[in-house]
Amino acid sequence: MASSGIDVPGSATADYVMHERDKEYDSGYKKEVHEEAQIPYDSDSLSQHAVRSDQTHRQLRPRHIQLIGIGGTIGTALYVQIGKGLLNGGPGSLFLAFTIWCTFILAVTNCMNEMVTYLPISSPFIRFAGRYVDEAFGVAAGYNFFVFEAALVPFEIVACNVIIQYWSDAVPVGGIIAIIIVLYAIINLFAVQWYGESEFWLALGKVLLIVGLIIFTFITMLGGNPIHDRFGFRYWKNPGAFAALYREGNLGRFLGFLQCLIQASFTIAGPDYVSMAAGEAENPRKVMPKAFNGVFYRLTAFFVLGSLAVGILVPHNDQTLKDAFLNGLPGAAASPYVVAMDRLKIVILPDIVNAMVLASAFSAGNSYVYCASRSLFGLALEGKAPKILTKCTKSGVPIYCVGVTLAIALLSFLQVSNNAAKVLSWFVSLVTASQLINFAVMAFTFIKWKNACDAQGFDRNLLPHKSFWQPFSAWYAFTGCTIMAFVGGYTVFIDDFWNVPDFLFSYLMIGVFPVIFVSWKLIKKTKWLKPHEVQLRTAEVEEIEEYTRNYVARPPKTRWHGYLDKIFSA
Structure with a gap:
């Protein structure tokens, strides 16, 4: 029912408006006036009012959220695999593709910011899909995201092993894999603040590395290198900004750009x-709107400038870079940054870069363990996975979900009997389409959310955060991500490139998603929700509002932590 400007008693808008009328705005966020309702601070870090019905604890500080978002996105792809994009499309195509894809990520971020800030629950976009669209849709989205994240764990473990081999292959492959899995278990099976603190420092290392490499590019291109070569944008002119791929002429250059866009769609998230x-x-x-915006703008700067940097440092026809990927050279040897350092006769730095890339890969895998376990936890909370998976430790860690994720990480032992490059390609092909499906699900869920708000007269202006350019932003994200999911494996349809494994790995999840959706819908007889049937106010909304009213800021443990909170929470 369209809004007539009059609040109907018992309606979602009326309840929400009455709840909000006792509030006043403070710097754009709603803050309760009634101080007597606050729960006093307890030294156990808000444990009295941070524990919710799903047993997890609210103990991640703003700086943790910021760096978790950045750390989960920045992996070896930004430092090493980005070189493939340069070879395929050239510096111009790479830069344009990464810039364009960031606009789609902005649109997805815009959608999630509004919904998650209103109802910040565990595994939000998975559960929103079931609540605002169709229960079966949420199940398909949940398992797609779980497979995506869980498959990336062994991907990064194998990557760590390959990076270590840059220095020496004396350590057995199986031994390194086992050590990494044990470290992930230690970090993720203890209290969530352990994960948050460890990921903060690991992600900070990633930030320092990419910032350092961007500065390195600027200095060396102006002649600040051992051979005093002021090369500037030389490689954009010779051999050129746009490389032809598979075909000659404009068609080849377009295919090169398309390959760079596919690379960007796999690399950029957040x-x-x-x-x-x-x-x-x-x-x-209060924290989530800042986190969404801060992570997006920082990542955009890193990815766009990073794609520009590699195109400045190395020509797209560099034989050393080609051989590195062709022969599967270990670690940072295939990084365009290391190739550039070798060209410029720079020593020591390649080893430092390799060490930082190792930390980057380890951190990314750590984030994937966290996200995969929480997505499975969300499915269990909704009754879409075995109930035992809802069990949490006293510290609020979904222990069995973490265990299942670490069990899947054992797939990394495939490297013991297979070529590392081959194993990596299996995981990359499997998860690329899954990530795009995730983004399409987020955008479509927002479309249904907005339709429900409009139909029920739910005033989105009263929300803690309202997204902009809607519903255009959501449709833009949904359309772009859906198209790219189907385009991702286009090379198998080109003459002489067809092969069954590449086709299956590229399109497997695109086929699995509707199968899960239809199967669950038929078995459970779920309903595609109409706008007026969506429940916009639930007990969880009341719960988060009570938590917000009673929230008392937890002081930092040390002065040093206080400085970090101020620096990384903006």
Whole structure:
């Protein structure tokens, strides 16, 4: 029913408006006036009012959320695999593709920011899909995201092993894999703040590395290198900004650009990782909008400038870079940054870069363990996975979900009997389409959410955060991500490139998603929700509003932590 401007008693809008009328705005966020309702601070870090019905604890500080979002997105792809994009499309195509894809990520971030800030629960976008669209849709989205994240764990473990081999292959492959899995278990099976603190420092290392490499590019291109070569944008002119791929002429250059766009769609993310931390964030209605925006703008700067940097440092026809990927050279040897350092006769730095890339890969895998376990936890909370998976430790860690994720990580032992490059390609092909499906699900869920708000007269202006350019932004994200999911494996349809394994790995999840959706819908007889049937106010909304009213800021443990909170929470 369309809004007539009059609040109907018992309606979602009336309840929400009455609840909000006793509030006043403070710097754009709603803050309760009634101080007597606050729960006093307890030294056990808000444990009295941070524990919710899903047993997890709100102990992640703003700086943790910021760096978790950044750390989960920045992996070896930004430092090493980005070189493939340069070879395929050239510096111009790479830069344009990464810039364009960031606009789609902005649109997805815009959608998730509004919904998650209103209801910051565990595994939010998975559960929103079931609540605002169709229960079967949420199940399909949940398992798609779980498979995506869980498959990335062994991907990063194998990557860590390959990176270590840059220095020496004396350590047995199986031994390194076992050590990494044990470290992930230690970090993720203890209290969530352990994960948040460890990921903060690991992600900070990633930030310092990419910032350092961008500065390195600027200095060396102006002649600040051992051979005093002031090369500037030389490689954009010779051999050129746009490389032809598979075909000659404009068609080849377009295919090169398309390959760079596919590379960008696999490399750039962000809103999914920020969302997954919402259920364990302190004061989420204030923290999450800043986290979404901060992570997006920082990542955009890193990815866009990073794509520009590699195109400045190395020509797209560099034989050393080609051989590195062709022969599967270990670690940073295939990084365009290391190739550039070798060209410029720079020593020591390649080893430092390799060490930082190792930390980057380890951190990314750590984030994937967290996100995969929380997505499975969300499915269990909704009754879509075995109930035993809802069990949490006293510290609020979904222990069995973490265990299942670590069990899947054992797939990394495939490297013991197979070529590392081959194993990596299996995982990359499997998850690329899954990530695009995730983003399409987020955008479509927002479309249904907005339709429900409009139909029920639910005033979105009263929300803690309202997204902009809607519903255009959501449709833009949904259309772009859906198209790219089907385009991702286009090379198998080109003459002489067809092969069954590549086709299956590229399109497997696109086929699995509707199968899960239809199967669950037929078995459970679920209903495609109409706008007026969507429940916009639930007990969980009341719960988060009570938490917000009673929230008392937790002081930092040390002065040093206080400085970090101020620096990384903006």
